[in-house]
Amino acid sequence: MPTAAALAQVPRPWQMSFQAAHSPVQARIESLHSLVLWIITLITLFVGGLLIWVMVRYNARRNPVPSRTAHHTLLEVAWTVIPVLILAIIVIPSFRLVYYEDRTENADMTIKVTGHQWYWEYTYPDHGNIDFSSYIVKDADLKPGEPRLLTVDNPVVVPAGKNIRVLTTSTDVIHSFFIPSLGVQRYAIPGRTIETWFRADQPGEYRGECNQICGTNHSFMPIVIKAVTPKEFDAWVQEAKTKFAAEPPADPSRFAAASGPVQ
Numbered sequence: 001m002p003t004a005a006a007l008a009q010v011p012r013p014w015q016m017s018f019q020a021a022h023s024p025v026q027a028r029i030e031s032l033h034s035l036v037l038w039i040i041t042l043i044t045l046f047v048g049g050l051l052i053w054v055m056v057r058y059n060a061r062r063n064p065v066p067s068r069t070a071h072h073t074l075l076e077v078a079w080t081v082i083p084v085l086i087l088a089i090i091v092i093p094s095f096r097l098v099y100y101e102d103r104t105e106n107a108d109m110t111i112k113v114t115g116h117q118w119y120w121e122y123t124y125p126d127h128g129n130i131d132f133s134s135y136i137v138k139d140a141d142l143k144p145g146e147p148r149l150l151t152v153d154n155p156v157v158v159p160a161g162k163n164i165r166v167l168t169t170s171t172d173v174i175h176s177f178f179i180p181s182l183g184v185q186r187y188a189i190p191g192r193t194i195e196t197w198f199r200a201d202q203p204g205e206y207r208g209e210c211n212q213i214c215g216t217n218h219s220f221m222p223i224v225i226k227a228v229t230p231k232e233f234d235a236w237v238q239e240a241k242t243k244f245a246a247e248p249p250a251d252p253s254r255f256a257a258a259s260g261p262v263q
Helices: 024-057 073-102 230-246 254-259
Strands: 109-116 119-124 130-134 156-159 164-170 175-179 184-188 194-198 204-209 222-228
Touching (some): 073 194, 109 184, 164 184, 184 194
Parallel strands (some): 109 164, 156 222
Antiparallel strands (some): 109 119
8 A cells, every 4th residue: 555655746735845755866856956945045145135235335325436446356256266166066966966867777677658649658668568558537537535637547557666767758749757756857759768767765656747738638648656565566567468468559539538628
């Protein structure tokens, strides 16, 4: 069963902060965000204080005769060097994060994600090429507690605690595979295969959606990652091989029935 913490991984009304991190990638994203937030806060306070000091100290009433100072070498060096150092403090961890989230050298399994207008297709090449489509569940079919616009008929099932390589592509327009609490965001571009990865630290359901405007029904492309124990995942693989082998090929016209009218 999903833990209470994992079940909370959906957007909340008026939420201003990140969803809780449930992967090492998202934890590093939050760490970099906190670093940059502290830096820009200190800069804002410093600049605001400097403006107030200048207005008070150098107003026309206190300085009827304007200063004729042309330059100050030490000050000019300082306001050049200090911003460079600040940028270096931001750039170094930023590049480290970009390379960290780009790919993993120790993937336990691979999932291929294909974006369609307007549903997702998932393939498990390491498990007999299991392939299935994932459509949004229309409002009338939602079960109690299932969030509107963030529920699908076939979630992506992965083992918790394992490194999952994700390969994204598209058959039509640009989509974006986005799961906030796992730190996953990659474009799905026609004719290209783009790699990323994630590791769900605990069993649960992690929800996301396409966050690249891809057409009329862009808002009806939710993503559900269901992390389970390795034993439960092995049982799901055996069931999925039979279940999805018997299903007919993906039918884009199914989308209209699944999504309902655009709202």
